[in-house]
Amino acid sequence: MIEVQNLTKNYGPVTAIRDVTFNVAPGEIVGFLGPNGAGKSTTMRILACFMPASGGTARVAGFDVFRESMEVRRRIGYLPESVPLYGDMRVAPYLDFVAEVKGVPRSARKKRVAEVMDRCLIADVQNRLIRNLSKGYRQRVGLAQAIVSDPHVLILDEPTIGLDPRQIAEIRSLIKSLGGEHTVILSTHILPEVSMLCSGVVIINRGGIVAQGPIDRLVEQFFPTARVEVEIVAPPAVVRESMQGIPGVVRVEGLTLTDGAGRFVVESARGRDVRGEIFQLAAQQKWRLLELRQVGMTLEEVFIRIVAGEESEGAAPAASAREAGVEEAAR
Amino acid sequence: MRIWPIYKKELRLYFTSPVAYVILTIFLLIAGYFFFSIFSFFTRASMQAAMNPQMGRDLNVTDAVLRPLFANVSVILLLLMPLVTMRLFAEERRSGTIELLLTYPVRDGAVLAGKYLAALTMYGVMVAGTLAYPAMLVSFARVEWGPLLTGYLGLLLMGAMFLAVGLFASSLTENQVVAAIVTFGVLLMFWIIGWTAEFAGGPLGAVLTHLSILDHNDTFAKGVLDTKDIIYYVNFTVLALFLALRSLEARRWSG
Numbered sequence: 272m273i274e275v276q277n278l279t280k281n282y283g284p285v286t287a288i289r290d291v292t293f294n295v296a297p298g299e300i301v302g303f304l305g306p307n308g309a310g311k312s313t314t315m316r317i318l319a320c321f322m323p324a325s326g327g328t329a330r331v332a333g334f335d336v337f338r339e340s341m342e343v344r345r346r347i348g349y350l351p352e353s354v355p356l357y358g359d360m361r362v363a364p365y366l367d368f369v370a371e372v373k374g375v376p377r378s379a380r381k382k383r384v385a386e387v388m389d390r391c392l393i394a395d396v397q398n399r400l401i402r403n404l405s406k407g408y409r410q411r412v413g414l415a416q417a418i419v420s421d422p423h424v425l426i427l428d429e430p431t432i433g434l435d436p437r438q439i440a441e442i443r444s445l446i447k448s449l450g451g452e453h454t455v456i457l458s459t460h461i462l463p464e465v466s467m468l469c470s471g472v473v474i475i476n477r478g479g480i481v482a483q484g485p486i487d488r489l490v491e492q493f494f495p496t497a498r499v500e501v502e503i504v505a506p507p508a509v510v511r512e513s514m515q516g517i518p519g520v521v522r523v524e525g526l527t528l529t530d531g532a533g534r535f536v537v538e539s540a541r542g543r544d545v546r547g548e549i550f551q552l553a554a555q556q557k558w559r560l561l562e563l564r565q566v567g568m569t570l571e572e573v574f575i576r577i578v579a580g581e582e583s584e585g586a587a588p589a590a591s592a593r594e595a596g597v598e599e600a601a602r
Numbered sequence: 603m604r605i606w607p608i609y610k611k612e613l614r615l616y617f618t619s620p621v622a623y624v625i626l627t628i629f630l631l632i633a634g635y636f637f638f639s640i641f642s643f644f645t646r647a648s649m650q651a652a653m654n655p656q657m658g659r660d661l662n663v664t665d666a667v668l669r670p671l672f673a674n675v676s677v678i679l680l681l682l683m684p685l686v687t688m689r690l691f692a693e694e695r696r697s698g699t700i701e702l703l704l705t706y707p708v709r710d711g712a713v714l715a716g717k718y719l720a721a722l723t724m725y726g727v728m729v730a731g732t733l734a735y736p737a738m739l740v741s742f743a744r745v746e747w748g749p750l751l752t753g754y755l756g757l758l759l760m761g762a763m764f765l766a767v768g769l770f771a772s773s774l775t776e777n778q779v780v781a782a783i784v785t786f787g788v789l790l791m792f793w794i795i796g797w798t799a800e801f802a803g804g805p806l807g808a809v810l811t812h813l814s815i816l817d818h819n820d821t822f823a824k825g826v827l828d829t830k831d832i833i834y835y836v837n838f839t840v841l842a843l844f845l846a847l848r849s850l851e852a853r854r855w856s857g
Contacts, residue, residue, distance in 0.1 A: 319705045323854060340854075344707040355698030359619050360611075371607035372706045416702070 272297040272424055272454040273318065277327035280313050287313040288478040290327070295471075297423075300450040302465035303458040305475040306578055311458040312352055314475070315428050318456070319349040332423050345374065348417030352428040352458075354409055358402030362393060362412055365401060366419055373420035383419060391415040392441060407438040414445065418453075425449060427457040431464060443468060462571040472570065474577055481577050486570055493576055494568040496521055496538035499546055502562040503553060507533035513552055519543040536566070604708045608716025609723075612690070616724050621689065625724075629682055630731045636674040637735040640667055644743075663739060664749045664825065672753045672823040675732065679761060680793060684785035686724055687768025688778040690717045691850075695776035710850040714769070718843065721765045729757060749825030756822020759835035760815065764789060766842035773849040789815070 273295035280287045288310035295301045305311050317324045318331055320340040328335060334342040357365060366384045375383050388394040391411040396404060401412060410430065417425055430446065431439045447468055449455055459465060465472055466486060473483040482489055503510050507528040514523050519539045526534040539545045546563055553560040616622040644666045651661050694700035703713060739745055764785075771784040796814025799807040811817050818831040 316701070321701050321705050341707055341709070344705055347705070349702065349705050351698065351701045353698045353701075355700075355702055357611075357615065357699055358697070359615055364614065368607055368611045369706070372604055372708055374604070374707060 272299070272332060273456060274330040275314070275318070275327070276329070278314065278317060278324050278329055279326035280310075280317060280322075281325045286478055288475070291475065291478075291480050292327075293473045293480055293483050295454055295456055297454050298451050299471060300446070300455040300457070300469045302469035302472040303456055303475065304460065304462070304465060304472055304574060305458075306460065309475045310478045311475060312428055315349075315426050315456070315458060316351075319347060319351075319426050320344050321349075321351075346423045348420065348422040348425045348453075350413045350417045350425075350427045350430055352432070354413040356401045356409060356412060356416075358400065360401055361398055362401060362404075363388070363397040365412070366415055369416045370419045373422075375420050383421075387415045387419045390418075391445060406433050407435065410434060410438070410442065414442065418449065423454060425453050425455045425457075427455065429458055429460075431459065431461065439464075462569070462574055466570050474574060476578050482573070489573050490568050490570065491541065493573045495541055497541050497543060497545075498566040498568065499537045499539070499549065500526075500534070500562065500564050500566050501537060501549055501560070502532070502534045503558050503560055504532040505556065505558040506531065507535075510558065511535065513556070514549060517545055517548045517552065519545055532561075534562075605712045605716045605719065608708065608713055609719050612717050612720030613723055615689075616720065621685075622724060622727075625682055625685060626728060626731065629678060629728050632678050633671075633675050633732050634735070636678075637667075637671055640670050640674070641735075641739070662746070663743045664746045667739065667743075668736070668745075668750060668753055669820070669823045671735065672757060673820065675757065676760060676819055679757075679764060680789055681786070683725070683761065683764040684768050684771075684782040684789070687721050687765055687772055687785065688782040689772070690721065690769055691772040691846075692775050692778045692781045696778075704850075704853070710854075711847060714843065714847050714850060718765065718769055721769065722762060725761045725765060726758075729754070729761065746825065749823065752825050752827050753823040755827075756819060756831070759822075759832065759839075760819060763815075763835045763839045763842070766839040766846070770842045770846040770849065773846045 273293075275291055275293050278291040279289050291310070291314055303311050303314070316322050318329055318336060320336050320343050323337050328337075330336070331343045332346040334346070336343050360368070363384060366387060367380060370380045370384055371377075385394070388397055391414055393408060393411050393415060396408055401409065404412065410433070414427070414430060417427065427446070431442050434442060443464065446455060446457065450468075450470075457468070469486070471483070471485050472489065474481050474489075482492075484492075501514075507525060510533055511523050511525065514520060514535065514537055517537075517539075520537055521540060522538040524536045524538070526536060528534070537545060537549065544565075546565065549563060550560065552558075644661075644663070647661060647666065691700070694703060704710070736745060736750055767788055768781070768785040771788070772778075772781040774784070775781050792813060793815045796811045796817050799810040799814070801807075802810055812830075812834065818834045821828050821831050
């Protein structure tokens with residue numbers, strides 16, 4: 272549904288994005304991640320046909336965003352980061368205007384606008400001036416204008432920024448309900464949001480793609496081992512040695528060690544659960560086991576590892592950073 | 603071409619914000635004051651003419667009331683029209699709504715046309731308000747209909763040109779004040795460009811005279827329909843709209 276090939280954008284001498292390549296399959300919800308200024312908004316603006324790329328191609332719904340921009344624009348709903356709305360218009364007439372501009376036929380328009388207002392939970396403010404709405408309502412009006420023409424592809428730039436927790440939950444469930452029938456690409460830097468909503472992620476840093484794919488595969492790639500955190504009251508050196516003897520354990524790392532007790536992270540091959548063995552070991556040795564729990568690696572840690580890895584390499588180009596990431600994963 | 607929804611939206615924005623009402627009020631107030639003072643002067647002149655028929659030989663409504671009225675209204679327009687158009691693109695840029703507008707499936711030309719027609723409608727309402735003055739005149743004096751009609755035609759053509767220039771200026775900036783000042787500057791420059799024609803002389807002088815708004819303005823009010831003047835206004839309007847369109851499109855090409 273979205274095919275991006277070697278997309279590059281320069282603002283004068285500044286390169287905003289360089290050789291960005293990724294694909295989004297129909298019906299998928301993809302999270303577009305990256306620190307501030309990484310090039311997320313730039314990429315989305317190009318996809319939405321707001322500005323041209325300096326190089327590379329992008330196709331949305333099978334049409335080139337530059338050469339067949341009108342076809343693309345007929346098939347997308349776009350919500351820019353700043354949620355620009357006409358403050359002097361009222362909600363319902365505004366959505367009617369957008370529906371008309373986007374070519375929703377006159378006969379279906381009224382019903383469609385009412386439907387969208389219901390769906391975005393803004394029916395209660397439909398006669399208010401947009402200027403007087405709270406941030407949460409404005410955000411939902413913005414989302415409503417994006418989906419009012421029932422487009423194939425939704426491009427949402429930070430759709431939950433600046434909302435309170437309850438509103439965030441509402442918007443998320445709305446976006447989630449859009450998946451399947453719509454292809455959604457949404458940018459954010461709230462990582463748990465991505466894990467909740469998206470089937471796949473594209474991570475961009477300093478203008479280049481550094482990782483992409485389904486979330487669990489990324490986690491596996493960057494954290495090939497399963498981790499267990501253990502706290503045992505016993506001399507740490509002895510504990511460490513015995514735990515290293517458990518088959519499948521790759522590495523034991525001490526977190527806080529004192530004379531008589533220690534906290535460890537035990538890494539083992541993925542899919543191998545060593546908690547039983549650790550318990551048995553403790554029981555045999557009559558050690559007091561205070562804690563034993565599995566540590567799930569999240570997208571957040573993947574993200575931090577990728578971005579921090581890039582940072583430590585200074586100004587190294589994205590491509591070599593990606594290789595470094597792979598190496599690190601392979602180790 | 604989806605001009606209609608853009609047109610409706612712009613017109614709605616004119617009349618839901620106080621802008622349209624303020625401009626209309628000020629415009630009609632000042633135009634009315636001009637009419638009142640010119641007409642009072644005409645009344646006194648006709649009174650004197652009644653006592654001394656020699657004096658009143660050349661006195662007629664067209665020359666004594668309508669021509670000065672049209673000239674004065676043109677000056678008010680020179681000052682007010684930049685305010686009518688300054689919002690159209692500058693505000694969309696400032697608030698960022700242009701990012702959405704230009705990613706909707708409408709051509710740049712349709713956006714431009716919708717906005718231009720809305721401004722033209724707003725101007726039409728302003729001009730329609732001034733019809734009250736000739737209407738009052740009819741009951742007191744003999745009005746020549748021809749010059750009245752051509753005078754209004756001239757007013758409309760000139761207004762159309764002012765709006766086109768304003769729209770172009772608005773498309774260049776995100777600052778409404780800048781848009782208004784640029785519009786006013788350009789219009790004023792062309793208003794007075796003929797002043798130097800006398801000194802320039804020769805072909806250059808003729809060119810300067812032709813470029814001057816002022817010199818094309820008065821012929822309509824005199825009741826003269828000259829294709830030269832009509833073409834001048836239409837040319838100027840089309841050129842300004844074309845430039846506005848290019849300035850909108852520039853964004854799509856500046857990779």
